[in-house]
Amino acid sequence: DSGVTQTPKHLITATGQRVTLRCSPRSGDLSVYWYQQSLDQGLQFLIQYYNGEERAKGNILERFSAQQFPDLHSELNLSSLELGDSALYFCASSAPASDRGRGGYTFGSGTRLTVV
């Protein structure tokens, strides 16, 4: 157990639907990062939050949004789902001294999303 908790582990939903993926960072970590891994693709950065504020944004689709709450957990909302959104979605967190990349990130076990 890495200390980063992601729920649910698996999600199957239909095209056009909306889902919410949840991440609780490791205790004491202020930064949360979301990554997407599609078939045959590497880990693609979506977005970073630090203590409730957005810090960096990748090629995140407009149909996707995220937020980090006061208790530091984060949610990734995916709407108007398409078949191509099927992927493994990872959340990672980092300690305050490491949020600018000077320390390793701790990954959760991921949420596998299947859109049918």
Next chain:
Amino acid sequence: ILNVEQSPQSLHVQEGDSTNFTCSFPSSNFYALHWYRWETAKSPEALFVMTLNGDEKKKGRISATLNTKEGYSYLYIKGSQPEDSATYLCAFLSAGGTSYGKLTFGQGTILTVHP
């Protein structure tokens, strides 16, 4: 778009062999280079974070070197064991202001160690 390339894509070695693989990244605007180990059905686990040109890091039988001027890092595994079988990922962090903590990952090198 930042390009992080890893080679080879996959590698099969025998137990006891030593092996190495390469990560290439942009040589400008360097901030940090991460290495992760990703075992099947698990999540990526941080091995090293390297920030200075010429850095060398070691953890047990695994070590890494960094050349920021030419934009490459090597990961070495000495005396490979079957439990070293995993995908090894490198990730680059640019010094650009908008990058902040955004790690750009390579596609990984899949290592299989045969007993």
